Amino acid sequence: MGRTLPTITDAFYREQESFNRFRRALRRSDQKVLDDLFASARLHLAAASYAADALPMETFLLAMLLEQHKEVMRLRAQVEEFSRPRDE
Template sequence: MGRTLPSITQSFLQEQASLARFRRALRREDQRALDDLLASARHHLAASAYASHLLPFEVMLLAMLVEEHKHVLRLRGEMDALRTQLSSRD
């Protein structure tokens, strides 16, 4: 018996291919931003297999949000460290 559902990697590649025309319509800097988001989603493909109850695009968006939130948390930490340094100088 064969598989009834495509693998998460196959679903990701299909979703990425469906965005090709949208990507081409974007400005270069926006294309790079989209590419970065897709790369962050690809980074979480193994974990995405466990979210099979979601639509593949929803899983991609969630993976992108995880990476973006990690980036925000890192920046917040850097800002707090800089604030601490500045306040200790006073």
């Protein structure tokens, strides 16, 4: 019989657990931010399962970065919308 590989979800929760001591050392406000980053990575676990060649944490960090960039793009669009001259 072959060996069963852990799922990407299992790998995700192991990686998140490995940061527990780091998280506890942060200020409460920073703990919330870190939790939000991990939550954003969790949104992309299905896609992460296709990144077999990458290290799991690299994939999770890229998913976090993806969500952050989406937010930056959304905010830029809002700024541009508010910056446009309005016809009165």
